[in-house]
Amino acid sequence: MTYSVAVSGASGYAGGEILRLLAAHPDVEIRTVTAHSNAGQPLVAHQPHLRSLAHLTLQDTTPEVLAGHDIVFLALPHGQSGQYTDALGDTPLVIDAGADHRLTSSAEWDAFYGGAFHEPWTYGVPELLVGGDKQREVLRSATRIAAPGCNASTVSLSLAPGVAAGVIDPGDIVSVLAVGPSGAGKSLKTNLLASEILGSANPYAVGGTHRHIPEIRQALAAARPSTDSGAQDIRISFTPVLVPMSRGILATCTAPIAEGVSDAEIRQAWESAYGDETFVQLLPEGSFPRTADVLGANTALVGLAIDRAANRVTVVTAVDNLVKGTAGAAVQSMNIARGLPETRALSVNGVAP
């Protein structure tokens, strides 16, 4: 079967990356691409790298244009998806790259985003541990999927094995991330101008204000074998720093080692979580990833160190924010939800140099 697909936000970074991946997918036909201010223009005027889709024109993003497809991807600014998702009731599979359907708590939505709260959808990070299982099991029957925040999924994948196994204390997590500006989207912002970013490392959303914090706490709470305990005891100090690379996230996460846990038990937690995974790979002891190694790949590379002097575990994870952090997670989740091979149209290899 060939699935007809519509991609909204097709002139943006996330929409463009979804299209790049789907263009190589043998089971989909990209029928419709939509945008907002750029509607009416050729897709390639905004995505000149997508040569095989040169025949497509950006249409207006309306429920009528998006309806009638087998699969709809929404890649819109947060707060915009809800209005379309309500109108897509008949669409068999809808995948939202935005935040609108990620959070289960309306109080957290109000505190970090504001505006209308929309019901939570199935979270699109297949490798995440959830209650002793993996999120891919939940995704198999999903018809509505919330693709993750790029920083959020990077931190959650980094620490979920330790939280699930009880080998780290989730009450004192510290995460500092080097992130490329494509994570903030394509629209013009003064703080993202080349003259502000080149040759500089710029922290932002410092001091507990970043919108991905509740998403991480929610994912780590769900990682525990019993989800009864909620996220109340999960505390994270989260600081992103913009660095001059167009794509990529390098997350350095540390957390205290739980009492009485051996080094072997710590490493075993990550090995058993990711030993069989294609796209989340634990590096050998003493090795740590670089963002360059996952450029264009749907791969998260994870390096783990046990710092006994500080009594903390240090996890360094590299992802491409637009692939594993968004579009790759969305396509991987689509594959699972449609019963297709999970890795179809997704590359484990990066582009180098």
Ligand SMILES: NC(=O)c1ccc[n+]([C@@H]2O[C@H](COP(=O)([O-])OP(=O)(O)OC[C@H]3O[C@@H](n4cnc5c(N)ncnc54)[C@H](OP(=O)(O)O)[C@@H]3O)[C@@H](O)[C@H]2O)c1
């Ligand atoms: N960038 C990432 O690494 C990343 C990672 C994870 C998740 N996401 C999520 O993906 C979504 C899109 O992000 P992005 O980085 O691709 O942003 P972007 O580059 O700024 O693209 C935004 C897209 O949405 C369209 N748009 C803007 N306002 C709209 C409206 N009112 N109605 C309909 N369409 C509208 C734009 O169309 P025009 O160009 O025609 O105005 C453009 O196609 C966001 O929710 C973001 O949080 C992004």
